[in-house]
Amino acid sequence: MRASARFRTRSAAAVAFAAATALVLAGCSGGNSATKDDEGAAAGSLVIDTAFSIETADPGHTYDPTGNMLAKALYETLVDFEGSDVSTPVPGLATWTENDAATEFTFTLEDGRVFSDGSPITADDVVYSLTRVQGMAEAKPNFLLNGITIEAVDEQTVRFTTETPLLQLPAILANPALGIVNAGVAQANGGSGDADDSAQSFLDGESAGSGPFVLDSLDLTSQIVLTKNEKYNGDEESAYDRVVIRNVTESATQLINLQGGDSMVALDLNGDQVEGLGDGFTVDSVPSGQTIFLLLNQSADIAGELANVKIAEAIRYGLDYDALLELAGAGATQATGVIPTGFEGALEDGVAQDLERAKAALAESGYAGQKLTLQFPNDYPVGGVEFTPLAERIQDQLAGIGLDVELAPAPFATELDAYVNGTEGFGLWFWGPDYADSANFLPFAPGLKVGLRAGWAADANPEIAGLAATAASATDPETRTADFTAFAEAMQADGPFVPLIVPGRNIATADTVAGAVYNSVWDVDIAEITPAG
Amino acid sequence: MSTAAPTTRRRPAGSPLAGFLLRRLGTSILLMVGVTIVTFALTNLVPGDPVSAALGEGASQNPATREAFIREHGLDQPAVAQYFLYMGNLLQGDLGRSIVTGRPVSADLATAVPATLEIAVCAIVVSLALSILLGTLAAYRRGLVTDQIVRVVTLVGLSIPTFWLALLCFSFFFLQLGIAPGSGRISPAITPPPTITGLYTVDYLLNGDPVGFLDALAHLALPVLVLSLVTTGLLTRFIRTAVLEVLSSDYVRAARAKGLSGARVVFDYVLRGAALPILTVTGVAFGALLSGTVLVESVFAWPGLGTYAYNAAANLDLSAIMGVGLVVGLVYLVINLIVDLLYGVLDPRVRLA
Helix, strand or coil, X not given: CHHHHHXXXXXXXXXXXXXXXXXXXXXXXXXXXXXXXXXXXXXCCEEEEECCCCCCCCHHHCCCHHHHHHHHHHCCCCEEEECCEEXXXXXXXXXXXXXXXXXEEEEEECCCCECCCCCECCHHHHHHHHHHHHHCCCCHHHHHHCCEEEEEXXXXXXXXXXXXXXXXXXXXXXXXXXXXXXXXXXXXXXXXXXXXXXXXXXXXXXXXXXXXEEEEEECCCCEEEEEECCCCXXXXXXXXXXXXXXXXXXXXXXXXXXXXXXXXXXXXXXXXXXXXXXXXXXXXXXXXXXXXXXXXXXXXXXXXXXXXXXXXXXXXXXXXXXXXXXXXXXXXXXXXXXXXXXXXXXXXXXXXXXXXXXXXXXXXXXXXXXXXXXXXXXXXXXXXXCHHHXXXXXXXHHHCCCCEEEXXXXXXXXXXXXXXXXXXXXXXXXXXXXXXXXXXXXXXXXXXXHHHHCCCCHXXXXXXXXHHHHHHCCCCHHXXXXXXXXHHHHHHHHCCEEEEEECEEEEEEECCEECCCEECCCEECHHHCEECC | CCCCHHHHCCCCXXXXXXXXXXXXXXXXXXXXXXXXXXHHHHHHHCCCCHHHHHHHHHHHCCHHHHHHHHHHCCCCCCHHHHHHHHHHHXXXXXXXXXXXXXXXXXXHHHHHHHHHHHHHHHHHHHHHHHHHHHHHHHXXXXXXXXXXXXXXXXXXXXXXXXXXXXXXXXXXXXXXCCCCCCCXXXXXXXXXXXXXXXXXXXXXXXXXXXXXXXXXXXXXXXXXXXXXXXXXXXXXXXXXXXXXXXXXXXXXXXXXXXXCCHHHHHHHHHHHHHHHHHHHHHHHHHHHHHHCCHHHHHHCCCCCHHHHHHHHHHCCCHHHHHHXXXXXXXXXXXXXXXXHHHXXXXXXXXXCC
């Protein structure tokens, strides 16, 4: 009893001591700098909620949506796009001309532009930044500049020479991964520009660009803080001194934060959530650049006697696309072909359900009641579209034309292998552009990347392979559109793919801000967001 | 084994506590080695291609890049050699590099673990206090209305989906009532504290920043509330049973018969008597809290161990998955050790040997 009394006394003393310490410490002078130093600036901060998909703030390694958005804010590219229009490249840091063969492009830098440390942007910085991406073999955007020679002509001029005609080069150069880095700063911090380049760790802590913002802090798990680039002298000056980009993986939490006034912009709300937002909010709902499609393998080893495009045709005409779209929400549209709407050469109308044609094609395909196993990732929604209910509806609809479909969901990381290695007989996947140009959709052609994943070799359809090659090497912008359209039409008639849905992208903002529009390359240009009114 | 053992065995030099600690440390090291073997084996059994996951679509299709990556990470070695390579690095404090964040896994864990620890410690303290109160009350009022109410409350706490409860609480307290802050560890306008312990509330205090401290404390409240509601359900039921057992013991009857006050009987006899089982279940509950906060972390955008583990698994980030496995294994070992030590403190009859 005595012991317990002592214990109680000691406990009480410990609690009192802890409380007193806390009070004394809390009462000490000091306070949080952001709140205390400048209430006005803090109140003027812009807060953006998004589910992080980012590995670095080094533009040379950037290859994911959040990373692109960040790189766009910190670094400028030679070429730009305005708002959500990705069909027409416009001058960024430079203007350009090209030769008739579309193999030589000359870029002239805008006069007087400076990096965030005040030093001028020169052709050497451009050559350094872009050859650095070419030199870092493990960098994810490394492939963007394959086969291109980049050289400085004079202090303000850079020449690009390509091995084959490359009309899409300006669009490629708008990719935030090709942002121009202050060469001197990067080189002083390990930026050797080859496989041993180690500037990434420096650039994850401090930016060295000429964009409207500089990096204040980067925490890849929770938040990124940007501050205004005081030396910025371009035409996209930010209206905010401070921007906080927060990692909020749950879209429901993004919704509550936005409604409660804790954030001003939410990038990942699904269709149902934006429809229920109500007054006081603005939503920019547009089709994204992604396409969700079905793949029917053409390799006899994988698909056996069903390795022919007739089975794809049967499915193409057997589906009720309006019913599938119900699962996709605001902003989503039916895919009109392998090239999504908004890109050069996209078809105007998608396929309409035609059950008779579907059944006829099915009979021609050699289908005799075999079970088709539909493989898909079940933990990776694309633009708010969950693949499991989509696959279930497809299964149900195909039963209507007599096709027996079995579902085989798997985690993304597991299923990706089967898709990439071309071992899926029947798959549900998605494809998005690496840069804003229709050339990104040519890989669906026979013998190219996605075509090969469907077991579709180059000699399986030489005509479509030829159409893709013609579009890829077009030198005349006028005929180029027609080349892409011809490719898209041929794919829709005889390809092993069934394009289904272009998911919507919803950028929801509080009415206190304006200018947040979706761009398929960098999601949102943060500098374009301004206080409303 | 030896028949002479009881008479010839020498007591270890030094205090019994030191001997006990040494033995436990040895066992713990062996167990940790076991954890590394199991984690390594399971991680390597996961289907999927870590090279493609690490390099991305573009770079992974370049055979030279692919080969260089495989060589650099020892993936061309047999599994046993890979394990020893991993252990060699581990002993030097190198847990590998995360392919998701690009940072050393140890650096990632150094921020994720304290974030989870902060809510888990607060949640276990709150739920322990609540469940001792509720459990004791229910046991004393066995079969009466109070007991029924506690039973219903704990049943709800146990069966309610954590994710849903978290969203409901967040929406109600933040959006409807406006008395809780938004998601995350701190408000967007607040600067994180210089890292000392990684626990924001503590670090703000140590830096003499009351504004930051109060903000971090406010952000802690809801995740702690949700986690403790769930844990309270489990603990209360257990404590009720433990208290009931003690209440029927002779020494409690004797104490009551002597006419000691109710409070004194509760604190000096009943709770002390039930302390050991309570301690055991609290240890288990705390381990579960630390490794199972993923849903709460997800709703409250809390950058802790659960979120890190989920991202690691979703991205086939093998080094990170193994790092999380080690941390969770280590946590359980430490908790068990602490529980065993406290056994001795709470009950002198429990011999350290």
